[in-house]
Each structure stands twice: as C-alpha cells, then as structure tokens.
Amino acid sequence: MDLKDFIKETISGIIEATNDLQDQFADAGILINPPVYGDSGVYEEGSSSHRDRAIQKIDFDVAVTVASETGGDVGAKVRIVSVEAGGAGKHSRSNEEVSRVKFSIPLTLRPTDAEKRNRKEHNRQWNRRGNNDSDPVV
Numbered sequence: 846m847d848l849k850d851f852i853k854e855t856i857s858g859i860i861e862a863t864n865d866l867q868d869q870f871a872d873a874g875i876l877i878n879p880p881v882y883g884d885s886g887v888y889e890e891g892s893s894s895h896r897d898r899a900i901q902k903i904d905f906d907v908a909v910t911v912a913s914e915t916g917g918d919v920g921a922k923v924r925i926v927s928v929e930a931g932g933a934g935k936h937s938r939s940n941e942e943v944s945r946v947k948f949s950i951p952l953t954l955r956p957t958d959a960e961k962r963n964r965k966e967h968n969r970q971w972n973r974r975g976n977n978d979s980d981p982v983v
Contacts, residue, residue, distance in 0.1 A: 846925045848909055848946075856903060856950065863954045871958060880960035888959075893970075896963040898953045906947045 846854075866877040879888035880895045888895055910924050956964075 848907070848925060851907070851925050852905070852950070855905075856952070859903065860952075860954065867955065867957060876957050876959055878954040879957055880963055893963045893966040896960055896967055898956055898960060900951050900953055902949045902951050904947075904949045906945065908943055908945050910943050 863877055870877060876888065878899065878901075881888060881897050881899050882892070882895045883897060886899065907925055
C-alpha cells in the first residue's frame with residue numbers, strides 16, 4: 846500500500862468511527878470527543894464554558910520502502926513495508942531500502958451536541974451584554 850493511501854485510510858477510519866460513536870452514544874449521555882475549557886482537557890457537565898474543541902494528534906510510526914526496479918515498470922515508489930508476491934513470469938531486479946518515518950497529523954474531530962449548545966449559550970450571553978452582534982465564537 847502506498848504511504849499516501851495508508852494515511853488517508855487511517856485518518857478517514859478514525860473520523861468515521863468517531864462520528865459513528867458520537868451518533869451511537871449521544872442519547873446515552875456519553876460524549877466522544879467532548880468539548881473542553883482552554884487547555885484543561887477536562888469536561889464539566891453543564892458548564893457552558895466548555896466550548897473549545899481539543900486538537901487530536903494522530904501519531905504515525907511506519908516502516909517504508911523505496912524500491913526501484915529494472916524491467917517492467919520504471920521508477921521509484923514509497924510504500925508501506927509488506928510482503929508481496931509477483932507472478933505472470935515477470936522477471937525484474939529490485940533494490941529496496943527500508944526506512945522508518947515518524948510524524949504527527951493534528952486534527953479536530955466533529956463537535957458534539959454539547960459543544961454546539963455551549964457555543965450558542967456563550968454567544969447569546971455575549972450579545973445580551975451589549976457586545977456587537979457578530980458571533981464571538983465560531
């Protein structure tokens with residue numbers, strides 16, 4: 846599998862699973878990716894100050910190969926290390942180097958209904974205090 850496809854499939858799977866879990870457990874009062882207050886990382890039930898979305902870091906630590914072949918297709922590709930079987934009587938010579946790659950991709954997941962409610966409440970209070978009509982929290 847190409848590194849690009851691996852990253853896309855991994856992140857898509859995490860997002861889709863998180864969305865499914867939010868929908869599945871919303872009526873049970875279980876929050877998947879709850880809103881937080883600032884950098885506290887703590888959720889307090891019923892507090893309208895908890896309206897920030899936490900940044901999640903997806904850490905990757907993968908072994909990749911850069912393979913170049915002579916014969917058949919020409920060129921080099923970066924791939925996740927795996928064992929592949931060739932076939933159809935194709936003869937080729939290959940040279941592979943394995944490297945480890947570590948990186949993180951930050952993202953925010955879909956807001957919970959609690960986060961949406963808290964943001965609306967915050968904006969309503971903000972406007973009631975005579976602040977401008979624009980929403981201070983997006």
